[in-house]
Amino acid sequence: MNHHSMKQKILDIVLAAAHRALEAGALRSSDFPPFEIEEPKLVQFGDFSTNFAMAAASVQKKAPRKIAEAIVKYMDDPGGILQRTEIAGPGFINFFIRPDAWYPVLKTVYDQGSAYGARDLGNGRKVQVEFVSANPTGPLHVGHGRGAVVGDTVANLLSFCGYDVQKEYYINDSGRQIRTLGLSVYLRYKELFGQEVNFPADCYQGDYIRDIAADIRNRNQADLLKMKEEDAVSWAARYAAADILEGIRDDLKSFGVGFDNWFSEQSLYDRGRVEAAMGELLSRKILYEHDGALWFKTSEYGDEKDRVVVRTNGITTYFASDIAYHLDKFDRGFERVIDVWGADHHGYIPRMKAAVAAAGRRKEQFDVILVHLVNLLRAGEPVAMSTRSGEFVTLREVVNEVGKDAARFIFLTRHYESPLDFDLEVAKQKTNDNPVFYVQYVHARISSIQRNAAERSDLPQGAWDQQSLMLLQAPEEIQLIKALARYPDVVQSAASLLEPHRITFYLMDLAALFHAYYNKHRVLTEDSMLSQSRLYLVTAVRKVMRNGLSLLGVSAPEKM
C-alpha cells in the first residue's frame, strides 16, 4: 500500500532535486534546513509551494531565487504528476499538479474506507483522556457538555490515530462537598415530614435535592429520622451521590459520551494510595513539614509557591488526592495522560504539572486541555445560569431541545480556549446559520443521488475506472479532490495539537465546496460515463464526510 500523500510526493521531489543539485555543484552545503510544503491561499500560486530556497539561503550563502533556480533545474518528476513549476516572489517554488494526478486520491479514499484519514501517530501507546469529572452533587450543565464533547472527540481522534485510548471519569466522592450534599438531602427529607429546618445558604438549593429526598421517603429506602444525624447525613450522601451519578451517566449517554472507566476518589483513600503517595514523596524529601502542615515543593518544579497537601488538622487537601490520582494513572501504564478541565481551574495547572514532574514524568506526558465557558443564549438574550440558586440549564434540557448532533457540533465550532456563545434558537434553525445541518445536508444529498443512481443499470457504483475519471476536469471537481486529499493532514494536526475544532472547520469547508459543485454541475445525466465518474467523486466525498462526522460523534443522515 503506497499511499503517499501529494504533499509527501512534492517533498520527495524537492529533496531529490536538492541532492542532485548538490552533486552537480549548484548547491554548496549538504545541510538542508527544515522547510515546508504548503498549499498557497491563492490559486495562481499553484497547488503547492515550498519555501526551501528562502529557508536554505543563509546556509547555502546564495540568493533564494538562485537556489530556487537550481532546484527547478535539477528537478525530476518520476511519477509525472507535475504540470509545471515556477519561481515566484522572494523565492517560492510553486507546483502545479496535473489534474489527472489527483484521481488516485479517490481510489485511496475507497480503498481505506472508514480508515481514510488515519495516520499512525500513537503506535499503540496507551493514553488516557480524563474528562467531565463533575462532582456528583448536581446534574450536568451546558459547560460540562462542552468539556464532554471536547474530551470525547480528542479521545476519538487519538484512537483513530493509533493510540490505545482509555476514557475516564474521575468521581469526587469524598470530602466536604459530598457531606454537604448529604446534609442538603437530609434537611429536605426532614421538611417532608413537616419539621422546621434552617436550610443553610451553602447547601445545594436545586429542586433535584427535594426529589431525591422524596425518593428516599417514597420508596421507604431508609428511615433517616430514626438514625443519628451523622449517620443519616452520610447515608443520604451516599444515596444521593449514587443517584446523581446515575443521572450524569444517563445524560452523557444520550449525549453520545461513554466512558471506559469511572474512577472513585474515595477508592484512592480506601486502597491507601494517598497515604502511600505522600509517604513516597516525603521520603524523597519532596514534601516537608512547616507550621504543622505538610507542604509540597511545587516551586522547585515551576509553580510560584509551595502547596499544602496535609493540613494542620491532619486532613489532606484536594491536591493530595489529585497527586495520588495522577501517580496512579501513570502506574496503570499510561504513557500519556490528558486532563480536560474547565478554564476556571487554570491556576491549578502549575502545581499539577509540578507533581507530575516530581514523579519523574516528562513534560510531554501530561497535557491539560482548558475548556472555556459557554454563554447560553436564547435568540440573542442571555439565559440565566447560576449554580448556587439552582437555576441553571442542564445539559439534558439542551440536548432534549436542540438534539445531540447540533449540540455536539456547535460545541466544536470554536477553539476550546475561546468562549462560546451557544444560542438555543440558532441551534435549532435549519439554515446556514447552523453549521450542523449545512454539513449533514451534504451527506443526505449524496445519499439521495446514490439512491437515484441505484435505479439505473448503466452506473456501477464504486467502480474504479481511470478512463471515466478522466472526465473530471471541472475546477470544482479538482478542488473537491484536493480537499479530500487534505483530510489526513487535518486529522493529523487535530490529533497532534489536540484541537478537534479543526475537523469541524474542515467539514464546513468541504461542505461549502460540495454545495457549490452540486449547484453548478449535475451528477446524474444522460451521459453514462460522465455520470459514473461524478458518482465516484461524490461517493468519495460522502465517505470522508462520514469519517469526519463520526470522529465528532455526529450522525450522518441519509435523508433530511
Next chain:
RNA sequence: GCGCCUGUAGCUCAGUUGGAUAGAGCAACGGACUUCUAAUCCGUAGGUCGCACGUUCGAAUCGUGCCGGGCGCGCCA
C-alpha cells in the same frame, strides 16, 4: 498587585504551527428553483489583524512595553 487566556470586517469566529494581495458565516444589498433535496448556490460591499517598538528575506503568528476584556491567585473543592 502577580499569573494565565484573549483582542482579526458591523456581529460571531478561522487563519495550515513565520509565508506571497488577510479568509469564512451572519447581518446589508442584488440575483438563481418545470433539473439528482433551495436545510442550497452565485454576485456586490465590508480591514490601521488593539497600539508601539523589536527579531528577519518575510510577522495576524515570535519577543518586549502599553491599552482594553475574561479568569485565577485559600492549610476550599
